[in-house]
Amino acid sequence: MRMLALYSIKGGVGKTASAVNLAAEAAAQGRRVLLWDLDPQAATTFYLRIKPKIRGGVARLVKGKAAFDKVIRATEVENLDLLPAALASREMDQLLAEQQENQLRRILKPVRHDYDLVILDCPPTLSTLSESVFASVDALLVPIVPTVLSLRTLEQLRDFLDRHDIPCQVWPFVTLADRRRHLHRDTIAELPRQWPLRLSTTIPSASVVERMGVERAPLGQFARTSPAAGAYRALWQEIAQRLQ
Ligand SMILES: Nc1ncnc2c1ncn2[C@@H]1O[C@H](COP(=O)(O)OP(=O)(O)OP(=O)(O)O)[C@@H](O)[C@H]1O
Numbered sequence: 001m002r003m004l005a006l007y008s009i010k011g012g013v014g015k016t017a018s019a020v021n022l023a024a025e026a027a028a029q030g031r032r033v034l035l036w037d038l039d040p041q042a043a044t045t046f047y048l049r050i051k052p053k054i055r056g057g058v059a060r061l062v063k064g065k066a067a068f069d070k071v072i073r074a075t076e077v078e079n080l081d082l083l084p085a086a087l088a089s090r091e092m093d094q095l096l097a098e099q100q101e102n103q104l105r106r107i108l109k110p111v112r113h114d115y116d117l118v119i120l121d122c123p124p125t126l127s128t129l130s131e132s133v134f135a136s137v138d139a140l141l142v143p144i145v146p147t148v149l150s151l152r153t154l155e156q157l158r159d160f161l162d163r164h165d166i167p168c169q170v171w172p173f174v175t176l177a178d179r180r181r182h183l184h185r186d187t188i189a190e191l192p193r194q195w196p197l198r199l200s201t202t203i204p205s206a207s208v209v210e211r212m213g214v215e216r217a218p219l220g221q222f223a224r225t226s227p228a229a230g231a232y233r234a235l236w237q238e239i240a241q242r243l244q
């Protein structure tokens with residue numbers, strides 16, 4: 001069971017849009033995918049038309065006592081299941097801190113044979129929850145909006161991982177890109193040198209992505225032929241190749 005997280009310290013950079021679209025692409029390619037919404041905002045849960053509720057409560061989940069057949073929900077996308085978020089998800093930090101071994105991978109042990117891939121949609125924080133994300137995943141997928149501040153948070157992440165000796169791979173990719181803007185073009189061109197593990201597919205800034213909130217579905221379900229959907233398909237291919 002491979003695990004990936006959409007993660008960034010920065011908010012509003014396209015983590016959730018990317019988590020939903022990449023998970024749907026992986027599912028369309030025949031993988032059995034579990035998308036875990038870790039953000040109390042529950043945007044991923046909303047996009048997939050599931051009620052923001054963790055049946056049995058978040059404490060049971062963190063303690064490894066959840067009834068997964070009730071907590072995990074099937075979505076309208078074939079091969080894609082969701083572990084929803086709720087407002088109570090904000091208690092996860094505290095609950096994880098109280099655990100001896102606080103890995104998210106441990107929590108999912110009972111369902112590890114049911115899924116090929118788990119994708120985590122993370123809140124924009126650096127907390128106990130993030131540390132347990134770092135300890136669990138094969139790689140962090142970090143969306144980079146081509147601006148100075150976005151790159152700065154990427155450096156902060158690298159510093160944090162180095163300082164705490166966390167051997168977690170960081171795979172940045174550019175999103176919300178507007179090639180007509182000079183600064184965007186320059187930032188995108190600079191990235192490969194500083195970040196050799198950068199994914200080369202760029203996700204354009206596109207209004208269909210914003211429409212996901214109205215359609216409440218991944219791009220593959222309502223805008224299959226759009227350039228943005230094509231970009232997410234290409235990004236997933238690139239990730240799948242690296243995971244082999
Ligand atoms: N490629 C894109 N083109 C246009 N709009 C986008 C794109 N990606 C994301 N957005 C929009 O930008 C906003 C933020 O995106 P999203 O919610 O995915 O970011 P996030 O990093 O998950 O935010 P948060 O840190 O709050 O969880 C949303 O309104 C979304 O519709």
Ligand SMILES: [Mg+2]
Pocket residue numbers: 015016017039043121122123
């Ligand atoms: Mg989000």
